[in-house]
Amino acid sequence: METTHEALLPSVARGDTTAFESLYDRYSSTLYALLLRILSNPEDAQEVLQETFVKAWTNAKMFDSARGSEVAWLISIARSRGIDRLRSRKIRGDRENDAGREISIHSAFVESTTGADKAVQSQESSAVRSALSELPEAQRLALELAYFEGLSQSEIAAKLGEPLGTIKTRMQLGMKKLRERLQAFK
Amino acid sequence: MTHEEFESIAALDAIGAATAEEARMLNEHLASCESCRRARDEFAEAATMLARDLDPVAPPPEVREHVIETIADEDAEEDNVIESRRRFIHPWWLATAATLFLALWGWREVGIRVARENVRTQLAQIEELKAANSLLHDQKEKLSVEMSALASPDTRAIALAGQQISPSASARVFLEPGKRRAIVFFQSLPSNPKDKSYQLWIIRADQPKPMSAGVFDVDNAGGASIVIENLPLATEMKGLAVTLEPRGGVEQPTNTNFYLMGNS
Numbered sequence: 437m438e439t440t441h442e443a444l445l446p447s448v449a450r451g452d453t454t455a456f457e458s459l460y461d462r463y464s465s466t467l468y469a470l471l472l473r474i475l476s477n478p479e480d481a482q483e484v485l486q487e488t489f490v491k492a493w494t495n496a497k498m499f500d501s502a503r504g505s506e507v508a509w510l511i512s513i514a515r516s517r518g519i520d521r522l523r524s525r526k527i528r529g530d531r532e533n534d535a536g537r538e539i540s541i542h543s544a545f546v547e548s549t550t551g552a553d554k555a556v557q558s559q560e561s562s563a564v565r566s567a568l569s570e571l572p573e574a575q576r577l578a579l580e581l582a583y584f585e586g587l588s589q590s591e592i593a594a595k596l597g598e599p600l601g602t603i604k605t606r607m608q609l610g611m612k613k614l615r616e617r618l619q620a621f622k
Numbered sequence: 623m624t625h626e627e628f629e630s631i632a633a634l635d636a637i638g639a640a641t642a643e644e645a646r647m648l649n650e651h652l653a654s655c656e657s658c659r660r661a662r663d664e665f666a667e668a669a670t671m672l673a674r675d676l677d678p679v680a681p682p683p684e685v686r687e688h689v690i691e692t693i694a695d696e697d698a699e700e701d702n703v704i705e706s707r708r709r710f711i712h713p714w715w716l717a718t719a720a721t722l723f724l725a726l727w728g729w730r731e732v733g734i735r736v737a738r739e740n741v742r743t744q745l746a747q748i749e750e751l752k753a754a755n756s757l758l759h760d761q762k763e764k765l766s767v768e769m770s771a772l773a774s775p776d777t778r779a780i781a782l783a784g785q786q787i788s789p790s791a792s793a794r795v796f797l798e799p800g801k802r803r804a805i806v807f808f809q810s811l812p813s814n815p816k817d818k819s820y821q822l823w824i825i826r827a828d829q830p831k832p833m834s835a836g837v838f839d840v841d842n843a844g845g846a847s848i849v850i851e852n853l854p855l856a857t858e859m860k861g862l863a864v865t866l867e868p869r870g871g872v873e874q875p876t877n878t879n880f881y882l883m884g885n886s
Contacts, residue, residue, distance in 0.1 A: 453690075456690075460686055460690075464680075464681050465680050465681070468685075469678050472679055473673075481681075482681055482682065485681055489689045493693045493696070504663050504667045511673045511674070515638075515670075515673065564674045567671055568672070579637055582637040583638065586638060588639065589634070589639055604634070608633045611633035611636060611637065611668060611669070614668035614669070615661075617671075618668045
C-alpha cells in the first residue's frame with residue numbers, strides 16, 4: 437500500500453524541512469484521528485500530535501524502510517505516546533471528566549492534502565476497511581480494546597466477561613488474519 | 623518454546639497486549655531469530671491497520687504552525703550546541719580531558735580489582751563459616767544424643783579400665799538397651815599416630831570373633847567420644863576392648879595390645 441507514496445522520511449532525516457512539512461500534511465489527519473480515538477480529548481490529542489511529529493523529526497534517521505512503512509512508523513510513535521498519555525491521565529483520575537465528550541470534528545481529509553495523496557489515501561483506506569471487515573466482531577473488539585485503550589489481556593477478559601484464554605486466542609487469530617491480508621496487499 | 627509460539631506472542635505484542643514476561647521472552651528470542659523478527663515487524667505493520675481504518679480528521683492549522691516552529695527552534699538550539707562544542711574542543715582541552723579520562727579509567731580499574739579481591743575474600747570467609755556451621759551442627763547433634771543417653775532412666779554405665787600399655791587410660795560406656803545405642807567417653811589415652819586409629823571392639827557371647835564398634839582419634843588430652851548405634855542385645859555382649867589399628871580401622875583386630883578393656 438505504502439509503495440504508491442514517495443517516502444519522505446529519508447529526506448526528513450537529512451534535515452529537509454520541506455519534506456517534513458509534506459510529511460505533516462500527508463499523515464497528520466490519520467494520526468490526529470488515531471489520537472482522538474485513544475484520548476477522546478482534542479486538546480490532549482493536539483498536544484500528543486505535536487510531540488509525535490517533533491519526535492519524527494529528531495528520530496527520522498532511525499526509520500528503516502525494510503522493517504515497515506513510513507505511515508506505520510509514525511502511527512506506532514503516535515499510538516505509544518497516546519497510550520502513555522491515556523495511562524497518566526487515568527492515574528490522575530480525570531478520565532471520567534472526559535467520558536461521553538462527543539468528538540464533533542470527524543471530517544474529511546485535511547485541506548492541505550494534495551489531490552494525489554487523497555487518491556492514495558482513499559485507495560488505502562478502502563483496502564484496510566476490507567481487511568478489517570473480514571474480522572469477526574468479537575476478534576475486532578478485542579483488538580480495538582488493546583490497541584486503542586491500552587488494556588491488558590486480563591483487563592479485556594474482565595471487561596468482556598470472557599475467559600482469559602479465549603481473549604488471547606481471539607486477539608492472536610485477529611492479528612494473524614490482518615497480517616495475512618497485509619501480505620496479500622503487497 | 624517453538625517459533626510458532628513466539629509468533630503468537632509477537633501478534634499480541636504488536637497491539638501492546640503481551641504480558642511483561644511474554645514481551646521479555648520474545649525480545650530475548652528476537653535477538654537471535656531473523657524469521658521471528660520479520661514476523662514481529664509484519665504484525666506491527668498489520669496492527670496499524672486499526673488506526674488507518676479510522677476516518678481522517680484534520681487537526682487545527684495552529685498545530686502545524688507550532689510543530690514547524692518547534693523543529694526550527696530545535697535546529698537553532700542544535701546549531702548552538704555544535705558551535706559551543708567546536709569552541710570547547712580545543713587541543714589543550716582535549717589533552718586535559720584525555721589525561722583526566724585515563725586517570726579516571728586507571729582509578730576505576732584499580733577499584734574493580736580491589737572489589738574483585740574483596741569478593742574473593744568474602745566468598746572464602748563464607749565457605750569457612752559454612753564449614754564451621756556444619757561442624758557445630760554435627761557437634762550439637764552428638765551432644766543431643768549424649769544428653770539423651772545420660773538422662774535416660776534405663777541407661778546403664780560400664781567402666782573400661784586402662785591395660786598394661788596405657789594404665790592411666792579409662793572410659794565410661796553409657797548403654798541404652800532400649801535404643802540399642804551406647805555413648806562412650808574415653809580419657810587419657812596416648813595420642814594415636816597419624817597413620818593409626820583407635821578401634822573399639824565388642825566381644826560377643828554368641829560369636830567367636832569380636833565385632834567393630836567404631837574407630838576414633840583422641841585429642842591432645844587423650845579424650846574422645848563416640849556413639850555406637852545398632853548394638854547387639856545386652857545378653858549377646860560380653861565385653862568391650864580398644865586396640866590401635868591402621869587408620870580407618872580393620873575387619874578384625876591385628877594385635878592383642880589392648881589399651882582398654884571392660885565387661886558389659
